[in-house]
Amino acid sequence: MALIVYSGGLDSTVLLHKLAAEGRADGALWADYGQRHRREYDCAASNCRKLGVALDVADLSALRPLFGDNALTSAAVGVPEGEYAESNMRMTVVPNRNMILLAIAAARAIALKTDSIAYAAHSGDHAAYPDCRNEFADALDGALRLCHYEPVRLERPFINMSKADIVKLGAELKVDFSETWSCYNGGELHCGKCATCLERKQAFKSAGVEDTTSYAE
Numbered sequence: 250m251a252l253i254v255y256s257g258g259l260d261s262t263v264l265l266h267k268l269a270a271e272g273r274a275d276g277a278l279w280a281d282y283g284q285r286h287r288r289e290y291d292c293a294a295s296n297c298r299k300l301g302v303a304l305d306v307a308d309l310s311a312l313r314p315l316f317g318d319n320a321l322t323s324a325a326v327g328v329p330e331g332e333y334a335e336s337n338m339r340m341t342v343v344p345n346r347n348m349i350l351l352a353i354a355a356a357r358a359i360a361l362k363t364d365s366i367a368y369a370a371h372s373g374d375h376a377a378y379p380d381c382r383n384e385f386a387d388a389l390d391g392a393l394r395l396c397h398y399e400p401v402r403l404e405r406p407f408i409n410m411s412k413a414d415i416v417k418l419g420a421e422l423k424v425d426f427s428e429t430w431s432c433y434n435g436g437e438l439h440c441g442k443c444a445t446c447l448e449r450k451q452a453f454k455s456a457g458v459e460d461t462t463s464y465a466e
């Protein structure tokens with residue numbers, strides 16, 4: 250069984266459906282770490298309700314001032330437009346976010362007597378996000394096996410898959426992609442212009458799966 254670190258984004262929603270289909274979804278954890286909007290939470294709550302998976306919420310919003318200037322948690326930094334490039338992707342890094350979220354998920358897993366946690370890092374994340382790399386996941390898995398009396402394992406089934414592969418898997422699992430949120434801007438609709446919107450569009454195109462997302466443009 251596994252507890253899923255669940256943002257309500259496309260990747261982690263496919264992960265939730267995969268583990269639920271395998272009968273291994275023991276719960277999900279969503280965190281408020283001071284991000285700009287709660288659109289992802291609405292998606293997370295809806296998917297968990299649909300699948301009958303318990304959703305825990307960690308309120309980490311008090312940490313926001315500690316994260317400095319980045320486009321996700323600081324009102325002073327604008328969300329970059331255009332495709333991911335070295336200069337704009339670094340602006341979207343919340344320092345050490347995955348380690349923080351995975352550490353809290355491990356604590357929750359121990360409390361639930363679940364021996365595993367899972368996150369949806371994929372190969373396209375590696376370049377942009379150091380805490381989505383194989384080396385990071387391997388090292389953290391090693392530490393989690395030692396953090397309690399019984400080992401906790403870190404599952405990362407998508408780590409060598411592309412986002413397009415994840416879209417294909419999601420289509421097979423009949424994921425309602427309209428109930429997933431990617432955009433860094435939290436408007437009524439996906440903006441269609443920020444790096445993560447462009448990545449989302451491209452993933453559907455590469456996967457040959459219809460993109461049912463409503464984009465503002």
Ligand SMILES: [Zn+2]
Pocket residue numbers: 431432433434439440441442443444445446
């Ligand atoms: Zn966007």
